[in-house]
Amino acid sequence: MKKEETEIRLRAPITPVMTVYWFYRILIVFAFIMMFFPAFNPGRISLKISPYASLLTTGVSFSGITQNLGRAFTQGWVQKGSFILLMISAIVIISGSVFCGIGGCMSLGNNRMRKRGLQFSAAGSALMLPGLVGIFLAYSQVATTEHPSRIEPNFSSGFYIYSAVAILILILSLSLLLWLRTKVLEEKMRMEEKYALFLMFLPMIALAFVFAYLPLWGWRYAFFDYTAGGTLGRESFVGLKWFRFLFQNSATVKDIARVMRNTLIMSGLGLITSWLPMAFAIFLTEIRSNRFKRLVQTLTTIPNFISWVLIYAIALAIFSTDGFLNGLLSMLPFGPDSQINWLMSADNTWIKMLLWGIWKGIGWSAIIYIAAIAGIDPQLYEAATIDGAGRFGRIRHIVIPSLLPTYFVLLLMAIAGILSNGMEQYLVFSNALNRDKIEVLDLYVYNIGITDGRIPLSTVVGMAKSLVSVALLFFANRASKALRGENII
Amino acid sequence: MDNEVTINIKESGPPRFRRGTTDIVFDVFNIAVFSIFSLICIFPFYYLFINTISDNDLVGKGLINFYPVGINLSNYLALRDVSDLGNSFLVTIARTVLGTALMVAASGFAGYLVTKHKLWHRSLWYRFLVITMYFNAGLIPWYLNMLMLGLTNNFWAYIIPGIIAPYNIILVKTYIESIPKELEESAIMDGAGTITIFRKIIWPLAKPILATIAIFGAVGNWNSFQDSLILMQSSPELYTLQHRLYVYLQSASNLEAIMQGGSGASQVLTNSLNSKVVKYTISMATILPILLVYPFMQRFFVKGIMLGAVKG
Incomplete structure (x- = not known):
């Protein structure tokens, strides 16, 4: 009898605000995962950029994104500067995502810790916006090329998704910060042990996800007409042809x-x-x-x-x-x-x-x-x-x-x-x-x-x-x- | 406790008994078969070795069969002139040291964390890791995934995927569970945090199992071939040693060219090289590190075999 009572007392009540917090965290996880998926890459401003390039690749390896563009640079069809701008923008977005991620982790702590976390994610999502603007600028520079058939400028749908996610995280962070203002904050930042342990374990989960579960996403290639270097679009979908x-x-x-x-x-x-x-x-x-x-x-x-x-x-x-x-x-x-x-x-x-x-x-x-x-x-x-x-x-x-x-x-x-x-x-x-x-x-x-x-x-x-x-x-x-x-x- | 299990061959086997004629015949036959098989296991290594230290002309004629003639180490010195080889050695050593260290650290820490019942949704995350041992998406999706992550023609492709080794995590977890809980509890009483407890208490106590996974991980890294073959297609400078050796074995003529073209090779050598000798020498140089750590490995065998049994 007594035990039950204490258990009920220990379990945190599920309030609407908590639901918002979970939505906010899931959104941040999604923003993080998006970095690995080429499908969401807002930085594929030209079809000459490898279809395998995720946002992370775009930010990490300049030679990776420009490997098919050597001729375009020497002939002056596009400026190298556009692609440097693209890479810097990608790095800005990635660091914004990292900030959001830190904020999301900290939101598992007590109110004082949450406040700091929300500040982080607000800053991070705000940082993503100029990065997106940079990608847009790089795209408009590339789009004005005199040889569109050689460069194949492309406006990726990932751009919209990224913008929506960034704005949503920003709004959620700010409104949750406003809600926190009505609260009395604790002296020190603390986190329940179960969440602290979970956050320490999170890198392993992430690695297992990336290297053991993510390959399953590659099964979709079985349903497309695909040759190396090509793209997976609606037109190349062939259903069970290969089966x-x-x-x-x-x-x-x-x-x-x-x-x-x-x-x-x-x-x-x-x-x-x-x-x-x-x-x-x-x-x-x-x-x-x-x-x-x-x-x-x-x-x-x-x-x-x-x-x-x-x-x-x-x-x-x-x-x-x-x-x-x-x-x-x-x-x-x-x-x-x-x-x-x-x-x-x-x-x-x-x-x-x-x-x-x-x-x-x-x-x-x-x-x-x-x-x-x-x-x-x-x-x-x-x-x-x-x-x-x-x-x-x-x-x-x-x-x-x-x-x-x-x-x-x-x-x-x-x-x-x-x-x-x-x-x-x-x-x-x-x-x-x-x-x-x-x-x-x-x-x-x-x-x-x-x-x-x-x-x-x-x-x-x-x-x-x-x-x-x-x-x-x-x-x-x-x-x-x-x-x-x-x-x- | 699990760490006490070593093959105590002294006490193994049935007790002594009086021997009849059948027994003696059986014993002689038994010992003969095992002697021959052991010879078959070790002779190829010996054969390779004596051929690398003998006079190369005799080796070329196939006259070195049972004992070395004209012992010299010039072939090993000549390896310095095989340019790609040094690179592969460095890559392989780097991945063995770095990959093993990170794998052991991660397995140790993850194995400790999954013993903590307070971990949020512990069993869910534990299962999430363990399931990955029993299925895989297949070679091509794995390759496309690595391509997508930018981990092709990239040294980190050797390191990062290997950090998480589910079976090693299970081994460490099982081992840590056998450590008395009181040690940890008293440390908590003294105000130690999770990381301090791991570093100061769990890590030293778990050393036997950590050494086991380290040594098997290191051998696995040293022997790695497939990831290099598939992921480093356009970066020959990142080939692992095994991959490099495979390339050499596949193209004997190429090897002749390397030797003939090798700048200082002819001056260094007192006797002439041939492709056979170079193949043998490179193979031997690749095997030697394994043979050197082998005596230290033997006491980890029992735990290691369980590792192998599940990993298949």
Whole structure:
């Protein structure tokens, strides 16, 4: 009873003013996010400026915005000054946004702190206005060019959005400041601990948002006819064209079938051999000499820390025509006459890739099992010995059953990742001869997207892969829950 | 406690027992297989190494197989003349040091903050971070995003995205939760703020886990290849070492040109270079830092494998 009362007292009442505060904060967050989106960039005063340039890029890199304008400057079609003005204006707007952001953060404190915060955001939004005027001036200078077809002057809709946001923040800051005048302010600036902690955590949230969630926005490229450097407009919207293309274009269908075959075979081989690290651990712990065990562990774990590029370098040293193995074979009296090019040939590509994977990973993967074996209760061994179990009996009835849960979790994770083989290994080992056999899904997306520049198609493939992978992960989690009553994620 | 888990191989494995003939045969077979496999794991590195320190003419003929002949270090000295290589070394060292330091600091602080129940909407934000481990938008949207942020052909593309490592944050969080709460509470009584407590109490106590994520983060940075390949397409001066090596491996003829054209190379060297030797030497120079930190890494393996298991 008493507790409830205090809780009610502690919870701040939701007043209309508080609602206004939240609106004000959301607006500031929006103003901040807008800086990263090229779609909102008010500074794209010419279509020659990269469609990828956000306001932030405009303010940070002069060479970035003018990279397509070198000729325009030398020919005197536009003045460099206009673009310097543009960049300075962008910097002014960015600093205004930063001020607004500081103000928004401070608005989580007590009234005295809020007052200071509102002053900040009022100043910040007021600062954004001259910046916008500067962009407008730069635009009007560019628009008067004698060669509009070369410069393609453009008045971005982001300009209006930015102006509206800046004015709105200014009005809200000032009116909230007026409201604060009716209040008695505290002696010192303070902030509730929960908000203070949140503000310290905010940079992490922002980074995760920018680098993990923001890429999802790129899925929209799947619905447009897009070539690198182009724009996404209403006219280039093609709906599900690329999704249909994936199933209707015979060359693509063939590619996908081939790539899926490679992916599934390589993942399948990985699944089939996934017990090997467990066996490695069991047999290694059967060896008596601790020094030997430690030595084996040390040596077999090294390859795990070597990148695939370096492993390819090693492969070249050992298996290329002038490498170790061919040299050795040629010394044998009954060796082959000609040198064998193991790396170039397309024979047994899948097996070779599997073996490289095992060579690199088995010692490392075994560690988790070795740790698990070390954790087995010695009483279990004693009990088994009393029951008459020999060495192999103990392996069968004690060691393996105690490792199976770990194995099971790793197996489910491997099943969930069946489409994600990664591309590094296959990229470094691929060549003209084995390309058909080695191209897995991840590598295919890289090849068509980055190398060939077919961005919409590769986005569609990547999208499908991501969705299927998430579905598989949920399925694996369900299976784990049903079979063992434990989540794996 | 979690930090006590090291592979205590002495106490691992089944107890001793009397050995029969089957056991002896099994043991001999077992030891033989592991010996051979260990040899297969280490021999390539040894082979590369002896070829880089041997007489280059013999290497060119493929005569150095098991032991070095005519030992000299001139090949390593000749690396100074491969102009792009020094740049890549600097870039890679810079990203390894800076990227790892920022990642560890951020993971430590974020891991501490998510243990604070007072954090506003703690579980929501924690989930917000953790979910990112299980999905990604795909390579191309990621690339376009980096393009949009101006992080292509830009050194900071190596650093900033790597600051947030959700799995490391989970590891640190779990670890900090195992530290007795009383330590923190008494510091609060003494009037210490969040940042002071983190710096003076949490950071020193969490050092074992921070060292773990630091060393694995550093190896990851050293081995980084994909981001350089995709993001630095028109800035060869920003290639990482692995990317540079990849370029060299792909174009043997180019390498010959670099060596022949290398200004002082011919004077410095007592024996003639060939593309094979240069490849080997660059590879070895790239592997050596890993091999050097390797002995220090081993005690972090158990925590590291869990790191690898989830990251896939």
